[in-house]
Amino acid sequence: MVAPGCGHLIQPGPTRQSGLRASMPELPEVEFCRRSLERWCGNHQILGFSLLDPRCVRASTKARPSAGLAEGAELLSATFSQPPGPLLRHGKRILWRFGDRALLLHLGMTGKWSRQPSPHAKIRLELRDGPLFFIDPRLLGGVVPLTWQEGQTALGAGLGPDALGNPLPPLAGRRAVKVALMDQAVVAGLGNVQAMEALWRAGLRPTLPAEEVTGERHTRLDRAVQVQLLGSLQMLEGAEEITYVEEAGSTNPFPIYQRDGEPCPTCGTILERLVQSGRSTVWCPRCQP
Template sequence: MPELPEVETVRRTLEELIIGKTIDQVLVHWPKMVKEPDDVVRFTKALEGETFKAVARRGKFLILYTDDLALVSHLRMEGRYGVYPKSETIEKHTHVIFSFTDGTELRYKDVRKFGTMHLFKRGDELGQLPLSQLGVEPLSDAFSPKILQNLLNKTARPIKAALLDQKLIVGLGNIYVDESLFKAGIHPERSAKTLTKEEVEKLYSEIKATLSEAVERGGSTIRSYVNSQGQIGLFQLELFVYGRRGEECKVCATPLERIIAGGRGTVYCPQCQPK
């Protein structure tokens, strides 16, 4: 599933591709993808004639703004957007098409059909699900060591599970939690509330640094992720632990191990992250 850096990269590329384009027609080939409103005809008719004005992100969600509406989109496992000429052949697994008055189309492709779309009146989107219960943005000024300490003090869950909880901190998934915990020297099964002030400050710094570097490298292409211009991410070349089970730690040469922590497969270094 695309995490914060990948979704932020898609946001940036979409912003270059669709701002100022006016929607002539919307076609939905997989109605179950549209969650709000529950009538696909209302969804398509509401968007026709609207012009995209901005593209924002909240955690792992994209928000495509027109003057009057906010389209909240979650890519899930393999969703991707792309802009094409209307004349170009439509690829298999393309489920939603936004046709523009300039002869181009924004197409949403999703092999697994897990992606979702919610359409709200602009200004209502943050107060309703799926955005209303999301936690703090880790790359925002609202995120601080004190905020992180307060969040972790409230739960005895393993730190891996706490960091994956989107109601606490948004945008973090398996890749960047594993990487941040490794760089902070924290075992993924440590109880969140047992972290010292110094450990929390180190973890805070590594979360910010890891996410920021990943955004600059265009995210991580582990399986099928590409941005809206069809380009892969490059941060996977910098990974220390994620996906490297059995390989030597880049810091101490100890073989990396894999466990289940927070309900997810987790790779860590038993030397650098002692339990």
């Protein structure tokens, strides 16, 4: 059976452009960030850095900006003085190796790495061909300096399997399937947008109890998650930079996200909105019975 929505999943990848619209950082945006850093930096030595806002250097991804690390600049110096190695990703976290040290990168809600300067830049790196910035207007993201050994443990700590390329784990409990999909301890990388779009593609009602998503329903959802993630990655391909949907002047590339009151792209039924765990879910009452 073909899940509703599959037919218009893969849109032609845009040619290289400077302001691709995307949701706030979920797995595809974080993977885009990982690939961009790999392309820009490779294994070339970082030539210098400026810590423009010390609050972005944290002891852990859970630490608040007010708890910025006192020795942040020293730790960054010890890190960036070593040659960059591979960039690994698990869910929405990136681990960037520098010799025997590493940086855990966390984008939070509005973080991104960019070649363009911004008043919200928190870190500036000097590369051979110009500067690179960590930009984060709301400062909910940041960098965590660790040893390489600590970093390997921290990367996946507390997270379920990465959502991209791994089978969707069994879902349990009476809580809604959408809420279960967004639980990083169950499956890592899905946020509000990817979860709601995947459920629409799978034809599953977002309020369905997680434990009822078994058998054929689970297979359909598993496939819809992969199709959704790969489609989002493909949309980002070739882009120079991400502009989040929440940023001023951006447009929305998603079929149902923020489109309540508009017709469903598959069946024309008016899309509805509900709130689950404080987050908006848009859904189609006909495609997702």
